[in-house]
Amino acid sequence: MTTATGIAFQLLQSVFVVLAAPLLLGWVNQCRAWLQNRSAPSILLPYYTLAKLFHKDAVIAHDASPLFRLTPYVLFGCMWLAAGIVPVLATDLPFAPAADIIALVGVFALARVFSALAAMDIGTSFGGLGARREMLIGFLAEPAMLMTLFTAAFISGSTQLTTIVETLAHREFAIHPSLAFAAVAFAMVLLAENARIPIDNPATHLELTMLHEAMVLEYSARHLALIEWAVAIKLFAYTTIGFALFAPWGIAAAGDWGALPLAVAALALKLALAGAALALVETVLAKLRLFLAPEFLSTAFLLAVLGMLIHFLVQN
Amino acid sequence: MSGSPLTGSLFALVAWLAIAALSLLPGRDAWFARRLAFPLGALTGLVLAAFGLQAAWAPVEQMTLPLGLPDLPFHLRLDGLAGFFLTLLGAVSAGVTLYANGYFRDETPNRLTLIALQYHIFLASMALVILADDAYLFMVAWETMALSSYFLVTTDHRLPAIRSAGFLYLLIAHLGAIAILLCFGVMHGGLGDYTFSALRAAELSPFWATAAFLLAFFGFGAKAGMIPLHAWLPEAHPAAPTPVSALMSGVMLKTAIYGMVRVIYDLIGGVRWEWGLLVLTVGAGTTLFGVLYALMQHDLKRLLAYHSVENIGIILLGLGMSMVFVGFGQTAAGALGLIAALYHTLNHAVFKALLFLGAGSILHLRGLRDLNDMGGLIRTMPNTAFYFLIGALAISALPPLNGFVSEWLTFQSALQAPLLEHGVVRSLLPLFAATLALAGALTAMCFVKVYGIAFLGQVRAPRRPAQVPAAGVGQDCGGAERIGMAWLAAGCFVLGLFPASFLLMLNRICVALLGRGLPEGALESSWLWLVPTSAAQASYSPVIFLAVIVAVTGLTFLLVRRFYHGRVRYAPPWDCGYPEQTARMQDTADAFGQPIRHVFGPLYLMKRHVPAPDDPAPRYSLKIEDRHWYLLYLPVARLAEYVSAKIGLLQRGRISIYLLYSFLTLIALLVFVR
Numbered sequence: 001m002t003t004a005t006g007i008a009f010q011l012l013q014s015v016f017v018v019l020a021a022p023l024l025l026g027w028v029n030q031c032r033a034w035l036q037n038r039s040a041p042s043i044l045l046p047y048y049t050l051a052k053l054f055h056k057d058a059v060i061a062h063d064a065s066p067l068f069r070l071t072p073y074v075l076f077g078c079m080w081l082a083a084g085i086v087p088v089l090a091t092d093l094p095f096a097p098a099a100d101i102i103a104l105v106g107v108f109a110l111a112r113v114f115s116a117l118a119a120m121d122i123g124t125s126f127g128g129l130g131a132r133r134e135m136l137i138g139f140l141a142e143p144a145m146l147m148t149l150f151t152a153a154f155i156s157g158s159t160q161l162t163t164i165v166e167t168l169a170h171r172e173f174a175i176h177p178s179l180a181f182a183a184v185a186f187a188m189v190l191l192a193e194n195a196r197i198p199i200d201n202p203a204t205h206l207e208l209t210m211l212h213e214a215m216v217l218e219y220s221a222r223h224l225a226l227i228e229w230a231v232a233i234k235l236f237a238y239t240t241i242g243f244a245l246f247a248p249w250g251i252a253a254a255g256d257w258g259a260l261p262l263a264v265a266a267l268a269l270k271l272a273l274a275g276a277a278l279a280l281v282e283t284v285l286a287k288l289r290l291f292l293a294p295e296f297l298s299t300a301f302l303l304a305v306l307g308m309l310i311h312f313l314v315q316n
Numbered sequence: 317m318s319g320s321p322l323t324g325s326l327f328a329l330v331a332w333l334a335i336a337a338l339s340l341l342p343g344r345d346a347w348f349a350r351r352l353a354f355p356l357g358a359l360t361g362l363v364l365a366a367f368g369l370q371a372a373w374a375p376v377e378q379m380t381l382p383l384g385l386p387d388l389p390f391h392l393r394l395d396g397l398a399g400f401f402l403t404l405l406g407a408v409s410a411g412v413t414l415y416a417n418g419y420f421r422d423e424t425p426n427r428l429t430l431i432a433l434q435y436h437i438f439l440a441s442m443a444l445v446i447l448a449d450d451a452y453l454f455m456v457a458w459e460t461m462a463l464s465s466y467f468l469v470t471t472d473h474r475l476p477a478i479r480s481a482g483f484l485y486l487l488i489a490h491l492g493a494i495a496i497l498l499c500f501g502v503m504h505g506g507l508g509d510y511t512f513s514a515l516r517a518a519e520l521s522p523f524w525a526t527a528a529f530l531l532a533f534f535g536f537g538a539k540a541g542m543i544p545l546h547a548w549l550p551e552a553h554p555a556a557p558t559p560v561s562a563l564m565s566g567v568m569l570k571t572a573i574y575g576m577v578r579v580i581y582d583l584i585g586g587v588r589w590e591w592g593l594l595v596l597t598v599g600a601g602t603t604l605f606g607v608l609y610a611l612m613q614h615d616l617k618r619l620l621a622y623h624s625v626e627n628i629g630i631i632l633l634g635l636g637m638s639m640v641f642v643g644f645g646q647t648a649a650g651a652l653g654l655i656a657a658l659y660h661t662l663n664h665a666v667f668k669a670l671l672f673l674g675a676g677s678i679l680h681l682r683g684l685r686d687l688n689d690m691g692g693l694i695r696t697m698p699n700t701a702f703y704f705l706i707g708a709l710a711i712s713a714l715p716p717l718n719g720f721v722s723e724w725l726t727f728q729s730a731l732q733a734p735l736l737e738h739g740v741v742r743s744l745l746p747l748f749a750a751t752l753a754l755a756g757a758l759t760a761m762c763f764v765k766v767y768g769i770a771f772l773g774q775v776r777a778p779r780r781p782a783q784v785p786a787a788g789v790g791q792d793c794g795g796a797e798r799i800g801m802a803w804l805a806a807g808c809f810v811l812g813l814f815p816a817s818f819l820l821m822l823n824r825i826c827v828a829l830l831g832r833g834l835p836e837g838a839l840e841s842s843w844l845w846l847v848p849t850s851a852a853q854a855s856y857s858p859v860i861f862l863a864v865i866v867a868v869t870g871l872t873f874l875l876v877r878r879f880y881h882g883r884v885r886y887a888p889p890w891d892c893g894y895p896e897q898t899a900r901m902q903d904t905a906d907a908f909g910q911p912i913r914h915v916f917g918p919l920y921l922m923k924r925h926v927p928a929p930d931d932p933a934p935r936y937s938l939k940i941e942d943r944h945w946y947l948l949y950l951p952v953a954r955l956a957e958y959v960s961a962k963i964g965l966l967q968r969g970r971i972s973i974y975l976l977y978s979f980l981t982l983i984a985l986l987v988f989v990r
């Protein structure tokens with residue numbers, strides 16, 4: 001099962017995802033600017049920002065503990081691991097069995113706990129506020145996320161993303177109504193987990209409304225760059241998990257190198273569409289009050305449960 | 317020593333009793349209790365763990381001791397299940413006992429002697445509970461355990477709060493013991509033979525089997541701390557000295573799980589899926605209740621006690637799933653659930669003991685137990701902070717530590733739901749798994765709160781002067797404490813990284829209890845991979861997971877250093893440019909729980925006083941109470957008082973009245989019994 005080409009491809013894909021992730025963010029920002037009738041920034045702007053941040057001197061608060069300096073690297077490592085496991089271009093990923101979708105949720109939880117701890121490390125008022133809100137969103141989103149994943153796992157009989165993709169992509173074309181419900185639920189969880197509108201506004205530093213930004217206030221320079229990059233990879237990973245579960249077409253089967261160009265094209269198309277859709281959602285919707293987030297995410301949970309029940313009904 | 321596990325375990329048990337007796341040796345400054353008792357106790361724990369591990373792989377052994385009442389000898393038996401729990405007891409108590417050596421260093425000789433005596437009797441009684449093979453010996457050991465732990469809880473019996481906590485504990489422990497006694501009575505069905513082999517052989521009608529199940533479930537549940545019988549737990553755990561809390565939470569609660577598994581799976585047998593649904597419902601309720609109340613606490617030890625309630629709920633979820641599957645005849649899936657439950661039992665023992673020891677160091681060296689008085693401890697107590705972080709990550713079910721593995725196994729067990737024929741039960745199982753996901757994420761929030769407030773941030777000025785014992789501020793825990801914590805922290809890693817070998821051991825237990833274990837595909841896996849059913853369905857490799865994270869994190873660090881620079885400048889915190897930051901502006905434990913109070917408000921009994929804007933002396937107060945007190949405990953207490961007051965009317969204190977009673981009884985007997 002584990003071949004040299006497989007390992008080579010695994011490494012290649014991990015590097016590709018890490019490098020390509022900011023592009024998706026740039027594309028979303030560009031689309032949003034167009035939709036809001038502003039002149040759009042370059043699609044490469046996230047890269048310039050990262051480069052600028054890496055060159056700066058890091059400013060760290062006097063009281064920072066080693067945990068504070070370690071966290072950006074841990075975050076980046078977690079996201080890199082997540083991105084390496086999701087079948088983005090092909091299912092030939094020898095490392096993928098090391099973590100199934102439940103473990104993937106665990107990776108995101110690990111990253112979240114570390115960033116919340118780092119936010120509380122300096123002991124500022126905003127850090128604690130951001131940490132507690134982030135954990136609030138986290139515990140609301142996690143059950144919903146798990147139920148969507150359960151629905152997909154029940155359909156394919158596996159919690160391995162690669163197996164799920166193989167069963168869903170290379171089978172007879174059939175419409176699963178349960179997957180439709182799960183897909184909507186997943187999209188809602190994606191918005192919440194990635195700190196997008198309507199749960200959080202990534203473009204704001206407005207003190208009382210911010211969630212994710214409140215946690216990273218004390219970071220600067222290379223640490224901030226790593227965090228921003230990790231955020232981009234997280235969005236990319238979530239989007240590609242969504243593709244793997246609900247639109248796995250075009251992903252190359254194991255060992256099928258000829259299908260790779262097609263896979264790249266399919267991925268680019270799907271990402272362009274998803275990015276535009278995200279920009280549209282962020283333009284049309286307004287940010288919800290913090291305490292409407294439970295309603296938003298419990299709706300997602302209920303949709304996912306409905307999807308699962310429909311699956312059981314159809315199966316009978 | 318013949319080298320047989322049962323003789324060896326018995327030897328360890330006797331060694332603990334001997335240590336307890338030797339602690340009474342009169343001597344200058346109780347030198348035995350101070351210097352030798354605890355290290356020897358820890359060593360005995362290690363020996364016991366080794367024999368338990370051996371027993372888990374060895375054939376079943378039995379032994380009859382010529383002790384006890386005439387014609388009622390003590391029967392002992394050591395099988396895989398007992399071996400597993402002996403391993404748990406030995407390994408966890410080794411760490412805790414070593415820590416206790418440092419913790420009790422400053423006790424006066426008299427108190428220390430008593431503590432060492434009760435502590436080792438407590439350990440020995442727990443081992444005896446696990447080894448017992450007849451109802452009589454089991455109850456003797458069970459009561460010894462309850463009493464010795466009661467005396468340990470009330471070590472500081474001069475404080476009224478601790479006395480009442482101890483009384484509540486004793487009361488509920490005895491309610492549970494009565495239920496267990498009745499359960500044995502139901503199971504034996506009038507044959508007069510109370511050995512477990514006789515109970516196992518007895519055929520029960522479905523009605524009596526269910527009655528026995530209910531008695532066992534609630535009887536052992538009272539000891540385990542499941543709702544609604546949990547009330548003693550958040551009172552008794554904080555009252556006890558910390559190593560004792562760690563032992564009670566880590567090990568004693570697990571003897572209740574042992575009893576449950578032993579009685580329900582082994583002695584009653586013929587598990588029904590309806591029982592499983594009851595266990596699942598109670599488990600889900602216990603899980604959510606525990607974590608939601610834990611989030612409201614600001615006393616660290618109380619918070620950890622509520623998390624024990626939560627984790628018992630998680631274990632019950634695994635057990636319940638297993639019972640549902642077994643009841644429907646899906647034995648392989650049932651084995652998976654049982655393995656998840658047992659593995660979580662072991663994991664919880666390890667990380668909860670570790671967390672209690674961390675809390676104990678803060679209490680012991682700083683005199684602090686209220687989170688709102690702590691802050692910035694990572695700078696003055698880096699060792700404690702490091703070990704506590706490992707425990708916190710493990711309990712939050714984060715990969716690649718051990719808490720995650722058992723939750724992952726429980727999820728995998730829930731994912732076997734399509735095997736069930738019953739449509740409603742099939743769709744319920746994933747919902748119980750969602751409860752587990754919610755609880756896991758809430759636990760993560762709670763431990764972000766604990767760690768962020770106690771160890772990170774700036775030092776808070778205590779609102780009242782802390783009573784710092786002799787050790788003084790600025791010190792971290794000493795050598796014995798550190799080794800004890802390191803041992804348990806290493807346990808978190810070993811159990812998290814190499815679960816496959818433990819899976820095989822637990823599978824043997826399942827084969828013994830259920831007749832068969834996991835499917836073939838699961839057992840062929842190597843030590844690197846955790847595969848519960850088949851490699852196509854699910855797999856997880858914590859070692860690769862950790863290796864990749866460490867490698868990638870390290871690589872990132874090197875790349876950043878290679879291509880950019882490592883320059884750092886230190887400055888005051890930024891905090892949106894607000895210049896006058898003080899330590900009081902940080903989140904408190906109560907503030908951190910505010911979103912939870914908002915979202916789950918109706919579940920709490922909140923008494924809140926918010927001062928009016930024109931109040932010259934504003935005071936904000938918030939009190940969160942457990943509804944169970946008002947809905948269950950106080951009515952029952954009132955009823956008991958009412959009934960005893962009525963019965964008390966009989967008690968006149970005059971001998972002629974009592975003679976009249978005897979006379980009337982005799983007349984009645986003569987009339988009715990002919």
